Amino acid sequence: MVYLTRKAEFSAAHFYHNPEFTPEENQRVFGKCNNPNGHGHNYTLEVTVKGAVDPKSGFVVDLKQLKDVMSREVLDAFDHRFLNKEVPEFLTKIPTTENLAIAIWQRLAPKLNAAQLHRVRVYETPDLFVDFYGEDFSGEDVYREESLAVTREHIRKIEAKALRKLRHPSRSRKLRASMDGVRD
Amino acid sequence: MKTRSMKAHLTRRYMFSASHRLHSDEMSEEENRATYGKCNNPYGHGHNYMLEVSVSGPVDDHTGMVCNLVDLDGFVHTQILERYDHQNLNLLSEFAKQVPTTENLCIAIYEIVKRGFHQAHLEKIRIEETMMNSFEYAGEDSR
Numbered sequence: 001m002v003y004l005t006r007k008a009e010f011s012a013a014h015f016y017h018n019p020e021f022t023p024e025e026n027q028r029v030f031g032k033c034n035n036p037n038g039h040g041h042n043y044t045l046e047v048t049v050k051g052a053v054d055p056k057s058g059f060v061v062d063l064k065q066l067k068d069v070m071s072r073e074v075l076d077a078f079d080h081r082f083l084n085k086e087v088p089e090f091l092t093k094i095p096t097t098e099n100l101a102i103a104i105w106q107r108l109a110p111k112l113n114a115a116q117l118h119r120v121r122v123y124e125t126p127d128l129f130v131d132f133y134g135e136d137f138s139g140e141d142v143y144r145e146e147s148l149a150v151t152r153e154h155i156r157k158i159e160a161k162a163l164r165k166l167r168h169p170s171r172s173r174k175l176r177a178s179m180d181g182v183r184d
Numbered sequence: 185m186k187t188r189s190m191k192a193h194l195t196r197r198y199m200f201s202a203s204h205r206l207h208s209d210e211m212s213e214e215e216n217r218a219t220y221g222k223c224n225n226p227y228g229h230g231h232n233y234m235l236e237v238s239v240s241g242p243v244d245d246h247t248g249m250v251c252n253l254v255d256l257d258g259f260v261h262t263q264i265l266e267r268y269d270h271q272n273l274n275l276l277s278e279f280a281k282q283v284p285t286t287e288n289l290c291i292a293i294y295e296i297v298k299r300g301f302h303q304a305h306l307e308k309i310r311i312e313e314t315m316m317n318s319f320e321y322a323g324e325d326s327r
Contacts, residue, residue: 016247016248018246018247020246021246029247029252030247031254093248094247094248095248096243096247096248096249097194098190098192098194098243098248098249098250099243099248101192102190102192102243126197127196127197127198128194128195128196128197128253129194129195130192130193130194130195130250131192131193131194131195132190132191132192132193133191133193135190135191136188136189136190136191137188137189137190137191137241137242
């Protein structure tokens, strides 16, 4: 497994505000970041993908493709935008660096077919960055589950149902008969 | 899609400047010089340390944050930077019996954050002593 990281930069405006909070709560929780006129940052994005090295090309992933996907899915949408007003995810979610990293992961993961997304790192300033590994808080792999549209709980239920059906006498008798020969 | 808490890792960088001298009372003068070289120079020397504190946790639905940066900054300023910035590390109680290498400094800072900061889970402490060398400590049972 080899890890490859590609950097990109974008500049955007944002502010932090939760409409469910009172103006005082917003001010207390978000401080200067609550200024409704917004402020901006020069963000640095680092996208790390992982995979086996292709024996023919010597690549984990075609960098040109990765760069294009990052430009199309992220930079075109985020660069020189007011995140709260122009990027769909942030019409309802607060554009913190944490939520930016998650949104970028969700934009990139389905589009990277050659390599597997490992980490999205977003620097808001050189002194502050967030890493997102596609995990929810129980440690489950978000992208994998969403791409298959099943959760681990679904899989557990399907497994339990399958075992229940196999144990039903109408099937288990036939299965036992075929197993007897195998065991001896 | 149902909403659930995503896990994010947040890293914040801080700077402090401090002096130290690497010297172990358990070694002879010659051994100290052989082990620590210039760092054993009797009057000590200093560094601009770059400290990285990494924490993790669920991203809060109401704030979009792992923890409020004001809380983390406040804690690090009062408990770490005020303790170490512009100080001689050798004179601090934690280095009375330990050599103030950056390894030991990493562990000391990890312990202070682990003990006192509870708004998010401490993942790791990373310190650059110079641009050429850096040290990380993530606790003993982390790997």
